[in-house]
Amino acid sequence: MTDVTDVHPGTEALLAAVPALAPYARRATLLRPAAGTPSARDSHVGGPxxxxxxEEWPVCRGPHLTEVREKLSDADREALRRIDRDMRARRAGKPHSAYELTEEEAELHSRIMNGAGSLDMNTWELCRWVPVPADxxxxxxxxxxxxxxxVPAADLPEGPDVLQVLWCPREHPELPGRSAHWGPAVEVYRRSAASVAAVLEPPVPVDAPRRHLPRPCVLDPAGVTDLPDPEDLPAELAARADAWAQAHGTEYHRGLACHDGWKAGGWPSWHSTDPEPLDCSCxxxxxxxxxxDSGRDPDLNLGSFGELRIFTCPEDPSHPLLLNLQ
Ligand SMILES: [Zn+2]
Ligand SMILES: [Zn+2]
Incomplete structure (x- = not known):
């Protein structure tokens, strides 16, 4: 494990300068995946x-979302073109005004869209996501x-010495109790390494989106201290942390807190939404x-190149996990 001071020395310096932040400091392990050929007994991303x-390899029974496309009739395509043309003509010469549909146009538009999520204007196809069961x-x-x-014990919920994250790579509609999530369905398993003798050869993924198939990576874990998103701090404390960061030529968020990339433990960043409380059912x-995380070596794209965060119950790690994607 790389020494804490190598990776984010600024966080420790900030804590020394603003001791009121100390109760918010959490240990985290940055996993730092890099393409490689891990074995089944290593810590790794993707791979065996x-x-x-x-033990049977788990399967997901869905429902999954499948995109269904439907060609517009010539008449509907012409109607949409006409609406678009008329709307642009009305706006001509008024660069600061909005594009607006008349009530009649809006009605026609909504009849043609017929509840579809989007229109592909290259092919003139309506696109909708439809849930289908997996059998x-x-x-x-x-x-x-x-x-x-x-990973230091403090970064993982209590339990046996191996933690495994598997997911169903297909798209899922918003899962119950899993906030702002549209993507793979995640399962977490714990087992003891000593209990595994022969290793299962898992089935080859079928019909899975490439963006949800991680490229095998080895890890280079580094221990760090992490601090909360400014929105998770009292305003006065966030302002002090921010002022210190600016005076030291960095930014509090992502520079000193909410360290990005693959990590165990630490604090989530709330860069797309307000902080979500994410309470367990208990x-x-x-x-x-x-x-x-998306991008980089595992070569994933979660949401729109977002982070998938897994939250667990501190009272009982067997309670259902919560997910947040942003
Ligand atoms: Zn699934
Ligand atoms: Zn709970």
């Missing part, structure tokens, strides 16, 4: 999981495996457990 040969089920894909020895406030 330490899965017992005698006999879609095999999950191994995404992340962590050995306790590679009433406890959940805690960020894992952050899976």
């Amino acid at each position: 999981m330490l899965w017992p040969a005698e 006999p089920g879609v095999p999950l894909v191994g995404v992340l495996q962590l050995r306790a020895q590679d 009433g406890a406030r959940t805690r960020l457990s894992l952050t899976l």
Whole structure:
């Protein structure tokens, strides 16, 4: 494990300068994946999981979202073109005004769209996402495996020494209790490495979007101290942290707090929405457990190149996990 001071020395310096932040400091492990050929017994992203040969590989039964496309009739296509032309003509010479539909045009437009989510104007097709059940089920894909020895215990919920994140790579409609989520359905497993003798060869993913199939990576874990998003701090404290960051030529958010990339533990960034409380069904406030990131070496695209964050219950890690994607 790389020393904490190598990676984000500014966070420690800020804590020394503003001790009122100390109660908010959390340990985190940056996982720093890089393309490689991990074995089933390593901590890694993608690649082979330490899965017992005698245990069935899990499948997801959906429902999954499938995009259905439907060609517009010539008459409807002409009607949409006419609406567009007329709307532009009305706006001509008024560069600061909005494009506006008349009531009649809006009605016609909505009749033609017929509840579709979008219109592909290259092919003149209506596009809609339709839930379909999966029978006999879609095999999950191994995404992340962590050995306790590679991440300080404080970063993971209590449990056996191997943590495995698998997901169903298909698109799912918003899952119950999983906030702002449209993407893979995540399952987390815990097992003891010593209990696995022969390793299962998992099924090959079928019909899975490339963007949800991680390229195998080895990890280079680095321990850091993490601090909350400014919105998760009292305003006065956030202002002090921000002033210190500016005086030291950096930014508080992402420079000193909410460290980005794949990580275990730490704090989530709320860069797209206001902070979400994400309470467990037992009433406890959940805690960020894992952050899976888009781009870079695992070559994933989650949402619109976002981060998928897995929150777990501090009272009982067997309570259902919560997801947030942004
Ligand atoms: Zn699924
Ligand atoms: Zn709970």
